Each structure stands twice: as C-alpha cells, then as structure tokens.
Amino acid sequence: MKGCFQKQMIKNGIGLQMAEKACCAIMETYTPEELPPADRWHYHQGVFLYGMWLVWKKTRNVQYFDYIKAYIDNLVDEEGNFYFARDELDSIQAGILLFPLYEETGDEKYLIAAKKLRYLLRTINQTSEGGFWHKDKYPYQMWLDGLYMAGPFSVMYANHFQEPELVHAVLYQEKLMRKNMKDPHTGLLYHAWDEKKAQPWANKETGCSPEFWGRSLGWYGTALVDLLALIDENVYGRDELIESLQSFIPAVLQYQDVETGLWYQVVDKGDREDNWLESSCSALFIYTIAKAIKADYVDESKYMHHLEKAYQGLLEHMVEEDETTLKLNGICIGTSAGKYEYYVQRPTSENDLHGMGAFILASMAINEL
Numbered sequence: 001m002k003g004c005f006q007k008q009m010i011k012n013g014i015g016l017q018m019a020e021k022a023c024c025a026i027m028e029t030y031t032p033e034e035l036p037p038a039d040r041w042h043y044h045q046g047v048f049l050y051g052m053w054l055v056w057k058k059t060r061n062v063q064y065f066d067y068i069k070a071y072i073d074n075l076v077d078e079e080g081n082f083y084f085a086r087d088e089l090d091s092i093q094a095g096i097l098l099f100p101l102y103e104e105t106g107d108e109k110y111l112i113a114a115k116k117l118r119y120l121l122r123t124i125n126q127t128s129e130g131g132f133w134h135k136d137k138y139p140y141q142m143w144l145d146g147l148y149m150a151g152p153f154s155v156m157y158a159n160h161f162q163e164p165e166l167v168h169a170v171l172y173q174e175k176l177m178r179k180n181m182k183d184p185h186t187g188l189l190y191h192a193w194d195e196k197k198a199q200p201w202a203n204k205e206t207g208c209s210p211e212f213w214g215r216s217l218g219w220y221g222t223a224l225v226d227l228l229a230l231i232d233e234n235v236y237g238r239d240e241l242i243e244s245l246q247s248f249i250p251a252v253l254q255y256q257d258v259e260t261g262l263w264y265q266v267v268d269k270g271d272r273e274d275n276w277l278e279s280s281c282s283a284l285f286i287y288t289i290a291k292a293i294k295a296d297y298v299d300e301s302k303y304m305h306h307l308e309k310a311y312q313g314l315l316e317h318m319v320e321e322d323e324t325t326l327k328l329n330g331i332c333i334g335t336s337a338g339k340y341e342y343y344v345q346r347p348t349s350e351n352d353l354h355g356m357g358a359f360i361l362a363s364m365a366i367n368e369l
Helices: 014-025 043-059 062-075 093-105 109-123 146-161 164-179 216-228 238-253 281-293 300-318 342-346 353-368
Strands: 141-143 192-194 317-319 326-328
Touching: 014 043, 014 062, 014 317, 014 326, 014 353, 043 062, 043 093, 043 353, 062 093, 062 146, 093 109, 093 146, 109 146, 109 164, 109 326, 141 164, 146 164, 146 216, 164 192, 164 216, 164 238, 216 238, 216 281, 216 353, 238 281, 238 300, 281 300, 281 326, 281 353, 326 353
Parallel strands: none
Antiparallel strands: 141 192, 317 326
C-alpha cells in the first residue's frame, strides 16, 4: 500500500510518526490476508493490528481501519464462523479487535465470534488450582504470556456481556502467576511453571522454568496496564494488580542496560557474552512504564528518565527508517520455554509482527504522554 504515510498530517511527536511508519512498513509488504502466518487467526496479527487500531483512533486514517477489518473479515464469515485453535490461550488475543469493530460497524457477527472465543475458556485444561494451561499440548503448564493472551479479551467480553465472574477469573490467574512464578529475590517472574515438575526445564522443587525471558515479562507488564484500564475501579482484587505493577516496574528497571537503555533476551544475565539486546521486550517494557506513568500508578519523576532512555535507545539501536517506513531489528522469533542456551540461541528477525506490534504499542504510549 504505497504512500499510506502522509508526513504532512503528523501533528504531534515522534511516537506517532514511528507508529505510522511501522504500520506502513507492514502494509506495503503484506495484504491483510497475507499477514504471517497467512490466513490464520493468531496473536501475531492480533498484537500488530491492535497497535494499528490505536493509530487509527488517533489519526482516523481510513486505510488503517480498512486494513484491520479486512484481516478479520477474511477469517470470520457473515454468520460469525471462523476456524481457530480451540486448545490454546494464544488463540484468544486477536479477539480484542472484535469489540471495537462491533462498536464501529454494529455487525453482530463480531459478537458471535467473540462468544466462540469465550467458550474456549470453559474447555481448556486447568491445573489443580484452576490455572489455565497455556496450551492443552503443554500439560499442567502456566506461561506468563497467557495473562496477555487471554486477559484483556476476557475483561472486554465481561464488560460487554455483563459477566463479572470472568473479570474475577482473570484476577485469579494473575494471582496464581505471582504465587507460583514470582522470584522473591529479583521480583521478576519466570517464563513458565509446570505443576507436575516433569518438564526438562522445570525446577524440581518449584516447577518454574529457570530463566526470566524478556518478551514473556513484557506480555505480563502489558497485561497489567491494559487490565487496569479495563477493570472498574470498584472491582475487588483490582488493587492487587496495581501492587503487582508497582513492584514489577522497578524489578525490570534494575536490569535496564546502562549504555543503550534496552533489555536483554534473558533479562537478568546481560553480563554474559552470548546474551543479546532484544527489541520486542524492550518495546513492551516501554509501553508498560509509559502507561503506568500516564495513569499515575508510578511516580513520573522517578521513572521518566528511564523511559526516555529506553525509547531513544530503541530508535537508535534497533530502528532503521526511511521517508515513509522503517525496519525494526533484533526481534526474537516465536519461543517456547527452556533453559538459558535455548533462549540465547533463538534466531532474530526483522519486522516480525511480534516486534512491530510491540513497537507500535510503545510508540503510541509515548505519544500519549
């Protein structure tokens, strides 16, 4: 889609400019139907397109709206039918696009599709405490990623269909993650937890995976700020999310790279030669901190300089831009749970939707400060 970036229409700030360039880089590379993985309902597209939705809300450029709608309409038919993996939390994330599309169009098919995603939470397997398995093929495992994959959609659904118990279910999932996955020494949360302690990576005493993987922590922080924006202030248990956020941000910041302002693939091991700075987790941390500052959950005077250094570092070290688009480097590809060597040996990519979605979220959060 050539020429979608209209520089003369930019009104405010570098964040919006960068977000639009990121959107246009992907729009010029893929049709909505081609977004990878092509013709599939998936969180890769969901994260990127939700970032684009924020850009559309700011600019009202119809090309963004049409692109998002075309992706959804390619997969969801007029009766609200669509194919998705019904045994994993990852399938739910893109559902956050269904509610704003319904609000803009009034088309009931988007709500029908949302009901199908909600049903997944009734059938997915659970731990003995009621924690959702991340995928049914990952037995007895909770992953930190899951709070973002299912949480915001669940609260949107609960708010629209008046299902308050679903909000409490989300709060309970977060509580289980803190109980089973939070390290008391660093304040960080491990990537995954195996209730049966059977996986090769599982600690035989705690069941936790051994490392603090950047993007999983980024998903967790992103979930916290997005859930707080969606959950009514009077809901019991919401205060615990605020407390989680207020402890999470300083825990992450203690591992911010002094030179670049970014974060490492394995967050707490930046001193190892084979570890490397990773762009998607850095972008998600920027989003989390910026949203927390904007909502007054944390002290701006204490954290703004960390935020500015991080976003400047992201632009200087990971972004190559031209007149209308950009390239984002240093994005870890899709990753399972594992040991240190597994994470640092993962390949990186350019303009992968994991990273571009996170980058747009970060840029729009910067723009709103």
